[in-house]
Amino acid sequence: MGGLAEELLAELNCETAFTIHIGSINIPIAESTVITWVVMAVILLLSLFLTSRLRVYNISKKQLFAETVVIKLENFITDMIGEEGKAYVPYLCAVILYIGIANLIGLFGVKPPTKDLNVTAALALMSIILVQYASIHKKGLKGWLRSFKEPMAIVVPINILEILIKPLSLCMRLFGNVLGAFVIMELIKILIPVALPVPFSFYFDIFDGLIQAYVFVFLTALYIKEGME
């Protein structure tokens, strides 16, 4: 039993892939960062592949697929954020692609980068910066400051707390879900490595992973929309 716990802890641990030494400063590069690079490469290669040789007429199946994906994704997110927030659609598309791929990459036996708190925290940080930026951009600095005392002055502290709470909840929701799924999957794999993990993998890796990507982007879009009202 002790062996199982150790194994699990080893799996849970976010290892440092390698360390860069610049003079006396050591910069640890986490595994998640390296995997993110892989995800970036995948997205880049896929984009370049899908958008090569685009034509106006007589389109290939590949181009049809690319156009369908882009249009669907864009409409999907525009529906959430509304016409006003169209400028933020590409960023949210990038995030949903990244989280989706990051969560699905667990299928290939790689630790999903979203299991690392650094990644989800970074995502949440970006989201809250974007939300506040969108609000300031729409209402101006004064309008943004005034929006803290809506609907009444007494809620100002709560509204200020929200700036912290919103990203924290985003970060922890994603992190907790992926971590939980990962832990359960690892336990199942350690106990019965044959056949049984397949249905669970479908649920935890594919369904839950995509749902979390959707939830994260949906909430960010919602906050942006709210911030612009």
Place this chain on the structure above:
Amino acid sequence: MLRLDINLVFTVINLLIIYFIVSKFLFKPIKNILDKRQAEIDQQYADAKAAEDKALELKQQYEESINNIASERSSALNEARAKAGAEYNRIVEYARTEAEQMVEDAKRAAQQEQEKSIKHAKEQIAELVVEAASKVVASGQGTIADRELYNQFLAKTGEQQ
């Protein structure tokens, strides 16, 4: 498991790069091609609209000219009719005046002729009277001769009339 360090910054940078990749290499080319297609479709619609407008305009022109032709034809017809009527009237008038003139002339000529013949008859009568008178004077034969002479005179004048 729960670590927050410099990798957060790396992830932020990575996210920005992913955003750049997605918008630059995936969205932009697809959007461009969609915009191009849209532009071409719009162009085609505009062309079709322009062609339709032109056709309508031509049709209107044709209809207008057809209407013009009809009205021109009827006006020309009316004009011709009026002209012909006037000409007819003129000719009839002319004929009438001509005829009147002729009748007048004929009347005058007949009158002149009559006058002339009366005058002529008068002259002849006068001549005959003179002749008879001279005959009577020359023979001097009483009432029988007078009667004879008178009958002769009447016969001569009856012949001449």
